[in-house]
Amino acid sequence: MSSEYQTLTKNGLWENNPALVQLLGLCPLLAVTGTVTNALGLGIATMLVLIGSNVTVSLVRNFVPKEIRIPVFVIVIATFVTLVELLMNAFTYGLYMALGIFIPLIVTNCAIIGRAEAYASKNPWPQAAFDGFMMGLGFACVLVALGAMRELLGQGTLFDGAEMLLGEWARELRIQIVQFDYPLLLAILPPGAFIGMGFLIAGKNWLDGRRLQKAQQSPVVKAQRARVTTVN
């Protein structure tokens, strides 16, 4: 049982990360990651929807015939997105205004219906909830990493506008790291999102490649494989 949760954690955060590996939900990911606050807000919203839809889909998996499962998933997901949208509108109004159209667009995030189909519809609800949590966390981490990169390059700050998400006390969280006369506008604009995302994926692949290389080298070092480590 515990190994199942370990696998889920590893998959959600790294091996099968929705944003870095499955490359799902890129539209909101690229669009709202201008600041850490926006990224975190959308990350949490997506995670809540993922957990809710995974649990519901898992609970009803024995009542829903195969032929109509997709429309049912869509209804479930759309319901949770609407609920999250209403709650954000009511309780985090500033962030709701900032994220705008991208909250309803969570419905179209294929990562969510993907998890419903691939995992939640075949597994009991506690695992499904955990899977939703870990996939959501993995997605949110990528959002926040990208948001931090772009905010730092484009504005020289971190956590600008955090009070919109966390309340007035969070105004203190804002850190001015660099003061630009002319900030790198490219980082804030959509191309910056694509470039930043490219670097994140490249970074992950590089880390994976290095780990693989080490794993291959350490047990038995075969003379034939010398080519791999040759450095001129």
Added chain:
Amino acid sequence: MLKTMQKNGVILGTFAVLATTLIIIAQLLTADRIEAQQRQELMRTLNTLIPATLHDNDLYSDCVLLQRPDILGLAEQPVYRARIEGVPSALAIRTTAPDGYSGQIHMLVALTPQGVVKGVRVLQHRETPGLGDKIEVERHPWILSFDGQRMRSENDARWTVRRDGGMFDQFTGATITPRAVVNAVARTTWFAQSEMDALFSAPSNCLGDPEQWFEDQS
């Protein structure tokens, strides 16, 4: 076959009904709070433009919906009137520039009863971050350059950006945004200057229950 279809139809229908019920409940539970949030946001802007010393009436409910899309950009825009013991002291008109670089720019323009601009604030916009968003007072003092100005005629040549020979700066790399803002504020100001008495004397017709508003405050 027919039976399966019927069964599936019933299941789908059940889900749709359940989902709708859930959303209706959530909507009912959050509606008041959402309205209060929107009101609070508008009140915050209203209060910075028209400080409490300038009125003893409830700004939010002393309000008229204006139907002048040619001037104010939307089919209906509210004007809020400030009075001290019934005497007009200031008003704030919500106006929309339809021709921003990325769509509409919603603003609040406050004027004295003599038609002098007290202040302008942007409520909502989608202009380019780093360029056009300098119209927000939090990012750049540009929007304050309207303060104390008035229109001398309907086509006052000073009410344009520098590039067009006027008195308002444009931003490096962004002319369309300030141009749209200046034009909308100019239209609104001229409209208010020429209809000032009518704006103050029109009976209030906006929704908004002042008692509820004060409850929300506490």
